[in-house]
Amino acid sequence: NAGVTQTPKFQVLKTGQSMTLQCAQDMNHEYMSWYRQDPGMGLRLIHYSVGAGITDQGEVPNGYNVSRSTTEDFPLRLLSAAPSQTSVYFCASSYTPDPNTGELFFGEGSRLTVL
Amino acid sequence: GQNIDQPTEMTATEGAIVQINCTYQTSGFNGLFWYQQHAGEAPTFLSYNVLDGLEEKGRFSSFLSRSKGYSYLLLKELQMKDSASYLCAVTDSGYALNFGKGTSLLVTP
Numbered sequence: 710n711a712g713v714t715q716t717p718k719f720q721v722l723k724t725g726q727s728m729t730l731q732c733a734q735d736m737n738h739e740y741m742s743w744y745r746q747d748p749g750m751g752l753r754l755i756h757y758s759v760g761a762g763i764t765d766q767g768e769v770p771n772g773y774n775v776s777r778s779t780t781e782d783f784p785l786r787l788l789s790a791a792p793s794q795t796s797v798y799f800c801a802s803s804y805t806p807d808p809n810t811g812e813l814f815f816g817e818g819s820r821l822t823v824l
Numbered sequence: 825g826q827n828i829d830q831p832t833e834m835t836a837t838e839g840a841i842v843q844i845n846c847t848y849q850t851s852g853f854n855g856l857f858w859y860q861q862h863a864g865e866a867p868t869f870l871s872y873n874v875l876d877g878l879e880e881k882g883r884f885s886s887f888l889s890r891s892k893g894y895s896y897l898l899l900k901e902l903q904m905k906d907s908a909s910y911l912c913a914v915t916d917s918g919y920a921l922n923f924g925k926g927t928s929l930l931v932t933p
Contacts (some may be wrong), residue, residue, distance in 0.1 A: 740919070742921070744923075749925065750925060751911065751923050751924055751925035751926050752867070752911065752913075752923040752926075753923075754920055754921070754922060754923075757919060757920060759919055765919070765920075767920055768920075768922065799866060799867070812857070812869035812872065813857075813859075813867075813869065813921065814869075815866035815867050815868070816866060817865075817866055818865075818866055
């Protein structure tokens with residue numbers, strides 16, 4: 710059972726480049742989310758989805774797009790990378806559509822550096 | 825919006841007991857979570873409180889007072905492997921789980 714799988718684990722981008730961070734889960738979880746983690750800032754929610762075809766913004770959505778065409782996949786797109794987007798990104802999922810009632814399962818993280 | 829406060833750092837001795845506090849202000853409340861995160865790794869779930877009182881799970885316990893907007897995580901019989909960051913997270917009336925900045929715990933011999 711793979712759980713939550715993120716790719717790539719490491720990526721270096723130049724300012725202005727675009728890229729997609731992939732997230733896939735094989736637990737048939739309804740809820741999926743993306744966080745970024747920066748030193749001294751904790752985990753901050755970027756976008757989340759309560760099911761296929763449904764997405765919503767979190768605390769820091771600017772500069773990021775998401776889509777949820779299948780239950781399994783929740784990719785995060787950086788449209789035009791900026792140095793401020795240098796961070797560690799975590800994808801997380803929950804078996805319940807409501808994260809209020811179920812624990813989050815996290816992927817191993819993707820470390821992104823924007824030069 | 826939400827405001828979640830935790831101490832930044834704590835140090836404790838192996839074998840001792842440590843209490844990590846979390847205070848929160850939120851427009852609605854649907855539950856409080858504690859997660860553990862070792863350096864360079866992903867967070868992992870520790871506990872969930874939705875009603876007032878103490879939830880015990882082995883060496884770890886978590887307490888919640890909704891009227892005071894207060895929770896704590898109690899770690900007993902500390903071990904070196906407990907050195908990690910401990911993240912408090914609360915949910916409001918929506919579907920977003922928001923985290924505090926975390927408390928870095930160092931366990932010393």
